[in-house]
Every structure is written in C-alpha cells, then in structure tokens.
Amino acid sequence: MTIRKHIKDFIPEMNEWRHYIHENPEIAYEEHNTSDFIAAKLTEFNIEVHRGLGGTGIVGVIHGKDNGASKKSLGIRADIDALPMTEKTNLTYSSKNDGKMHACGHDGHTTMLLGAAKYLSKTKNFLGTVYCIFQPAEEGGNAGAKSMIKDGLFSKFNIDSVWGIHNWPGVPVGQAVIHEGFAMAGGDIIVITIEGKGGHAAQPQFSNDPIVSAGLTITALQSCISRQLNPFDQSVLSLTKIEGGSAFNVIPDKVTIGGTLRSTNTDTRNDMLEKIKHAAQGACAINNCSVNIEVRPGYPSTINDKKSAKFASIVFENSFGINSINKEEKPTMTSEDFSYMLHEKPGAYIWLGAGEKSEKLHSAHYDFNDELLPIGAEYWASLAEKTLE
Numbered sequence: 001m002t003i004r005k006h007i008k009d010f011i012p013e014m015n016e017w018r019h020y021i022h023e024n025p026e027i028a029y030e031e032h033n034t035s036d037f038i039a040a041k042l043t044e045f046n047i048e049v050h051r052g053l054g055g056t057g058i059v060g061v062i063h064g065k066d067n068g069a070s071k072k073s074l075g076i077r078a079d080i081d082a083l084p085m086t087e088k089t090n091l092t093y094s095s096k097n098d099g100k101m102h103a104c105g106h107d108g109h110t111t112m113l114l115g116a117a118k119y120l121s122k123t124k125n126f127l128g129t130v131y132c133i134f135q136p137a138e139e140g141g142n143a144g145a146k147s148m149i150k151d152g153l154f155s156k157f158n159i160d161s162v163w164g165i166h167n168w169p170g171v172p173v174g175q176a177v178i179h180e181g182f183a184m185a186g187g188d189i190i191v192i193t194i195e196g197k198g199g200h201a202a203q204p205q206f207s208n209d210p211i212v213s214a215g216l217t218i219t220a221l222q223s224c225i226s227r228q229l230n231p232f233d234q235s236v237l238s239l240t241k242i243e244g245g246s247a248f249n250v251i252p253d254k255v256t257i258g259g260t261l262r263s264t265n266t267d268t269r270n271d272m273l274e275k276i277k278h279a280a281q282g283a284c285a286i287n288n289c290s291v292n293i294e295v296r297p298g299y300p301s302t303i304n305d306k307k308s309a310k311f312a313s314i315v316f317e318n319s320f321g322i323n324s325i326n327k328e329e330k331p332t333m334t335s336e337d338f339s340y341m342l343h344e345k346p347g348a349y350i351w352l353g354a355g356e357k358s359e360k361l362h363s364a365h366y367d368f369n370d371e372l373l374p375i376g377a378e379y380w381a382s383l384a385e386k387t388l389e
C-alpha cells in the first residue's frame with residue numbers, strides 16, 4: 001500500500017483535527033490546550049511523547065522497524081501557535097477565543113505533521129528515528145524555536161537534520177517552492193532616539209530641533225541601501241513609526257523613529273546596521289542633536305542547506321510529479337524562526353502551494369486550505385522514509 005493510500009484514509013480525521021485546532025487558537029507560549037491535544041494524539045498513535053521543551057513544545061519520537069538501532073534520524077517541525085487578531089471568516093469552525101486566530105495556517109502545519117506521525121508510527125517503514133517537533137511561539141518575535149533549542153532539542157535528542165513546511169498562498173496547490181540557499185530574511189527592529197533642546201517655536205535659535213534632525217535622518221537613511229549596499233546584495237529598511245512633539249508652538253526635546261531592517265545574511269545585516277548608525281549620527285550632528293540607535297535583534301535569515309534543498313525537491317517531485325517544484329517564486333523578506341534550527345542542523349524549509357485563491361497569510365479572512373493536509377503529510381512521510389532508507 002502506498003503512502004498516499006494510507007494517508008487518504010486519514011483525510012476525514014485530519015480535517016477534524018485541523019478544524020478543532022482552528023476553533024481553539026492559542027498564541028505564543030499559551031498553547032496549553034493545543035499542546036495537550038497534540039500529546040493525546042501522539043499517545044493514541046503509540047508515539048513516545050516528550051513535553052515542556054520551550055514551555056508548550058513537544059517532541060514525538062518514532063523508532064523505525066529496526067527499533068531505532070540505526071543511529072540515523074531526522075527532525076520534522078510544525079509551528080503550533082496562532083496570532084493575536086480577530087477572525088472575520090464566518091466559518092463554522094471560526095475562532096472561539098476572542099482576539100486570537102490561526103491566520104498563518106499553523107493549525108494546518110500541526111495537522112500535517114500529526115497525519116505523518118500517525119502513518120510513520122503505524123508503518124515503521126524506515127531505519128532509525130523520526131523526531132516530530134511541535135514548536136510553540138513562531139509568531140511575533142517570540143522565537144519558540146530558540147526556546148526549544150535552549151531546552152535541549154538538539155542535546156537531548158540525536159537529530160541529524162531539520163525540516164520545515166509553510167503553506168504559501170499564491171502558489172498552486174500541488175506545487176512546492178524550495179530555495180537552494182536563502183529563503184527568508186533576517187529582521188531587526190530599530191529604534192532611533194534623537195534628543196535636542198526644546199523651546200519656543202518662534203525662537204529656534206535657542207533650541208536644537210530634533211524634528212529637523214529626524215527629517216534629515218530619515219532622508220539620510222534612504223541612502224544606506226540605495227547608495228551604500230552592493231546592488232547584488234539585498235536589504236530592506238522601512239521606517240514605520242515616528243513620535244515627537246505635543247504642541248504647535250513648542251519645539252520638543254525628543255523624537256523617536258522606529259522601523260525594521262530586513263537582510264539576507266549576517267554580513268549584510270551587520271554592515272547595514274553600521275551604515276545606519278553612521279548616517280544618523282551625521283544627520284543629527286548638523287544641528288547639534290544627539291542620537292541613540294537601539295537594535296532589537298529579530299530572527300536571523302532562513303538559509304536552506306543546498307544539498308538538503310535539492311534532496312527535498314527530489315522527494316517532492318517523486319511524489320507529486322516533475323513539474324511540481326515552482327521555480328518562479330522568489331524568496332521573501334518576511335522572517336521565520338525555523339532559521340534558529342537551520343543554524344544548528346542541515347535541512348530545508350519549503351513552501352507548500354496553498355492555491356491562487358487563498359487569502360494571504362495574516363489576513364483576518366484567511367483559512368488554511370485543507371487540500372494541503374494529505375499533500376503535506378505525504379511529503380513528510382516520503383521525506384522520512386527516503387532519508388532513513
């Protein structure tokens with residue numbers, strides 16, 4: 001019996017699990033009910049369950065037909081958290097938790113991994129060990145992946161490689177995007193505080209106007225990427241917040257500017273941060289304001305191991321046909337905390353086409369496309385069996 005036939009039998013229950021998780025969304029590190037649900041399912045499938053990694057994270061351990069005698073292994077990961085936003089889908093299984101919603105499809109990711117886990121535990125058609133990693137807190141810079149690593153994901157478990165999936169609206173169902181190298185950006189938050197000397201709007205000669213410095217700084221920062229970065233490297237700087245002043249006739253003491261820097265690798269990131277500091281200091285020096293730049297580090301860039309990405313493409317094409325790898329879709333400047341796992345172990349993070357009609361991720365009208373459940377589960381199962389032949 002093929003993997004596809006086995007998984008086909010699970011489709012009705014996978015749909016049920018997905019809708020249950022969708023209906024009961026929980027945000028970063030609060031995924032207690034979701035975690036209980038996953039643990040109960042894994043136990044029902046006779047899978048060894050380890051809880052408490054990164055708080056609500058879970059590792060399910062499945063030994064193959066050699067009972068794990070072969071030391072080979074792989075880790076397959078799903079993120080389990082929802083977003084702090086209000087759902088507007090009107091689905092029968094809409095969120096029951098006010099202000100919380102599965103708008104990124106992590107309900108689907110969790111379900112695909114549960115489906116694969118059920119299959120792998122039932123058939124054990126591999127040598128070595130499969131680690132099913134259910135990770136909390138992917139969203140919002142909370143870095144559940146980092147927390148799981150800190151709690152021993154790679155020291156307690158002998159995981160050779162790590163693999164991830166994200167559903168991807170806009171790419172046709174049945175296709176995958178697998179980047180050989182850079183896939184998603186690293187992102188840092190930048191807070192620029194400009195301090196001058198406030199005073200009467202009509203007597204600027206007694207002040208150092210931080211509003212003018214803020215204007216000069218914003219303009220100066222536009223040259224960092226357009227004029228100072230090698231055109232063959234990529235980075236994005238968006239200034240998205242500005243605060244300062246309280247009256248029409250008072251020059252304020254302070255202005256803050258906030259934004260985000262996205263970059264494709266650590267060298268570019270560090271280089272751009274230096275250039276941003278230098279440009280801001282220069283701009284603020286013009287009228288004697290001081291400037292402080294706080295960098296709140298975000299997720300590093302997600303870079304697939306080339307060999308693993310090639311292997312993932314072969315596995316996917318073997319299952320879904322030679323035209324199933326979408327080579328059109330470009331990498332993105334959004335970030336993903338699976339990057340922390342890829343920093344520790346080789347592996348690849350793939351995007352699974354969610355269809356042209358799917359609402360975009362993080363939309364209040366988004367719903368995970370259930371057609372992907374058997375596709376993702378089959379890919380996971382094939383990847384495990386091919387890796388652990």
Ligand SMILES: [Zn+2]
Nearest residue numbers: 104139361362
């Ligand atoms: Zn998201």
Ligand SMILES: [Zn+2]
Nearest residue numbers: 104105106166
């Ligand atoms: Zn997501």
